[in-house]
Amino acid sequence: MNRRDFLITTCVAALAPRITLASASFELVAQPVNAQILPEGDPTTPMLGFNGSTPGPVLRARQGDTFDIRFLNQIGEGSAVHWHGMRIENAMDGVPGMTQKVVERGAEFEYSFRAPDAGTFWYHSHNRSWEQVAKGLYGPLIVEERTPPDVDHDLIVMIDDWRVTESGALADGFDNRHDQAHQGRLGNFARALVEPNTPVRRGDRVRLRLINVATDRIFPIKLEGIDGKIVAFDGMPLPNPQGVSNLILAPAQRADIIADVTSADQIAFVFPTRDDPYLLGEIPVEGVNTTRQPSEVPALPPNEQKQPDFDNVVALTLTMQGGAMSRPVSTQTDIWAFNGQSGLTDTPLHRFERDQTARIRLMNDTRFPHGIHLHGHHFFEVGADGSLGAFRDTTLVGAGETRDIVCVFHNPGKWLLHCHMLGHQAAGMKTWVEVA
């Protein structure tokens, strides 16, 4: 991809959603919306959204609080909402055909779940997600720490790409098999949407909650104008905050950054491409904060983790297969497969006892990277030296790469395990596990 692939480069963020404190009860209405994807003055884009906007409203609560959300489906086809990264009860996970019936057009569904973990999460459609998410059915879900870190601004940065025609409409072809066999549906226009879109001061300490909400595109992201650390991945605090260089977010992955503003002009989110860096978005800097004293970026308070039992480990292998430039797996399979199987089978990949520890070897035997997402749990990425790394819900496995993950299957129910490149999921790259 290069700069010319994008229609335009700069514009104002016009999709700013309203912030909503999830109080006792809240209505989330999926409906058609018109969004200003292209710059002001250019045509708006017919899309789907929640409560009149895409992205949908920011759902925000305190750790331990309960979200009571009445979902109303007014999009003219079936839908459902998945609360990505939330370790909640199975019946609330929002997967049609597995954890609930599809919410038909005109129907509604009551979601109610307690937020066990503080962190940066998001919600999105899980029905024909490759199309409904591409059309805009997603929003941020923020769970505040009981004692939040000391920052001057808490900003959500959603990074997305869209495939837009010159008339401003979303391009058709959501089920395009050529896209699905390659990297998926990649947009010709990308942007970082900042919420709230307010100026910051030089010297301010900011928390940036980056979410890759794109259906298929992996974003390497260079941050300019700040000095700080990554404090969490996929909602889960890092015991030791790490540097912000080499940040890569696969679809659905998140990174929380706490940083001090060093620029007098702007904080910039830059997508390095082969040709030129591409400016995804910026936060303006106005004025100077003269009172804040320099200090180390603190680690966030940890969320609960069950420690793996390495004396009793179930060892499994999940081999990613198929796609363009690979041998077809078999005549029985779709474009993509796990272990020779495409799509959901009657029996799960594995049935775990509750609290059982598993070490799953993710082998990518394809020519493309895959972002593998497990529902209802987080897992440790295992480093090359065997050490336990970040505690995530989605892991990016490069073409030809192998990565082990270690997971304590603590959450009873039926859980999807799938590629979060949604075009790959559509073309067979999904399976499920069951926890007793």
Ligand SMILES: [Cu+2]
């Ligand atoms: Cu994939």
